[in-house]
Amino acid sequence: MKRGLLIIFSGPSGVGKGTVRRLFFDREELNLAFSISMTTRGPRNGEVDGVDYKFVSKERFLDAIDNDEMLEYAEFVGNYYGTPMAEVERLRDEGKNVLLEIEVQGALQVIERVPDSLSIFLVPPSMEELRRRIEGRQTESQEIIQERLDKAAKEMELMNHYRYVICNENPQLAADTCALIIKRNIETTL
Ligand code: 5GP
Numbered sequence: 001m002k003r004g005l006l007i008i009f010s011g012p013s014g015v016g017k018g019t020v021r022r023l024f025f026d027r028e029e030l031n032l033a034f035s036i037s038m039t040t041r042g043p044r045n046g047e048v049d050g051v052d053y054k055f056v057s058k059e060r061f062l063d064a065i066d067n068d069e070m071l072e073y074a075e076f077v078g079n080y081y082g083t084p085m086a087e088v089e090r091l092r093d094e095g096k097n098v099l100l101e102i103e104v105q106g107a108l109q110v111i112e113r114v115p116d117s118l119s120i121f122l123v124p125p126s127m128e129e130l131r132r133r134i135e136g137r138q139t140e141s142q143e144i145i146q147e148r149l150d151k152a153a154k155e156m157e158l159m160n161h162y163r164y165v166i167c168n169e170n171p172q173l174a175a176d177t178c179a180l181i182i183k184r185n186i187e188t189t190l
Pocket residue numbers: 011012013014017037038041072073074076081082083101102103104105106107
């Protein structure tokens with residue numbers, strides 16, 4: 001069986017990665033599986049352990065790093081986030097195209113470790129729009145919002161490391177473009 005692709009779906013916090021991903025994820029021809037990340041951040045309202053993230057203690061996370069369990073990891077605004085390797089490998093061996101929805105430091109690690117991965121970077125139409133989107137979420141303090149925005153400005157400087165950069169002005173259009181790119185890449189790696 002053909003091994004699945006590894007797809008890195010990245011972009012600054014608040015750009016709408018989750019919204020866009022949900023609009024293309026279920027398309028049958030893409031044959032996608034989602035890699036559930038491990039994080040030390042606490043769950044937000046409505047988030048479910050084992051579905052949105054695996055929520056773990058800092059000790060557990062640091063153990064996973066020491067035991068070489070992580071494909072990549074990063075510290076982001078005071079918390080750790082990372083991709084456990086075993087599940088990604090299992091899904092790819094089953095032929096699934098595995099999507100990692102991750103921030104930039106982690107994405108750069110995967111781009112380097114897995115050179116044939118497909119990397120997509122989602123950008124906001126403007127930084128003002130990004131601020132509106134992060135503020136609209138209303139789950140975080142002003143300080144954290146500012147930290148996320150400062151971080152986003154730095155992350156945007158790294159977009160040239162990715163194979164594709166897509167502007168999320170219209171989520172449906174961005175999702176259609178992602179789907180097209182993924183489909184073409186599946187076909188060309190046959
Ligand atoms: P949030 O706290 O908003 O859920 O996530 C913060 C940032 O961490 C987002 O940009 C999100 O995509 C990213 N993220 C989520 N999971 C992972 C992961 O496994 N590894 C890395 N490097 N970043 C992640």
